[in-house]
Amino acid sequence: MHGLILAGGEGSRLAAGGIAVPKPLVEVAGRPQIVGLLETFAALGCASLTCAVRADFPAVRRLLDGSRFGPPLTVVSCRTPSSLHTLVEALRGMAGGPVFCSMVDTVMRPEDWEALYGATGRYLEEGAELVLAVTPYVDDESPVYVRRHGGDVRAVSDAPLTPVCVTGGVYGLSA
Numbered sequence: 001m002h003g004l005i006l007a008g009g010e011g012s013r014l015a016a017g018g019i020a021v022p023k024p025l026v027e028v029a030g031r032p033q034i035v036g037l038l039e040t041f042a043a044l045g046c047a048s049l050t051c052a053v054r055a056d057f058p059a060v061r062r063l064l065d066g067s068r069f070g071p072p073l074t075v076v077s078c079r080t081p082s083s084l085h086t087l088v089e090a091l092r093g094m095a096g097g098p099v100f101c102s103m104v105d106t107v108m109r110p111e112d113w114e115a116l117y118g119a120t121g122r123y124l125e126e127g128a129e130l131v132l133a134v135t136p137y138v139d140d141e142s143p144v145y146v147r148r149h150g151g152d153v154r155a156v157s158d159a160p161l162t163p164v165c166v167t168g169g170v171y172g173l174s175a
Helices: 012-016 033-044 058-064 083-092 110-125
Strands: 002-007 049-054 073-078 099-103 130-136 145-149 152-157 165-173
Touching: 002 033, 002 083, 033 049, 033 058, 033 099, 033 110, 049 058, 049 083, 058 073, 073 083, 083 099, 099 110, 110 130, 110 165, 130 145, 145 165
Parallel strands: 002 049, 002 099, 049 073
Antiparallel strands: 099 165, 130 165, 145 152
């Protein structure tokens, strides 16, 4: 699978909260989120890595230029109005094949990343076109709610659905 990290947001909520650093550069466990996620994707076995980053944040691009994480790294600069638009922009420049995609601010334990990566690969190999990681709702200012039946997502909504479950910021896409 190819790895894709979506880091093309404006960072308006962080800026409103007084954080001047672009979200990909906010540190988690002592290093920028985007670096930690790239290292995670490389360790999972992604064949290539692509990061879609906001063109307005050259510091993010500078951090990634010349960085080596193992698999080949492509950085796509974008200025898009939503994560969905960023996804489309990033996919245009990627090689064919299954994609393991995450928002830049998704944080999990290493064993959870491994389990999710493995399950995503299995679902895609079995013919799924899209895999959504879901999680119980905790606290998010703009959650995307999902309704499940068995292992399948049956509905996606901006309004709460019962039982309350939301997307987890990680997606698998077929070739």
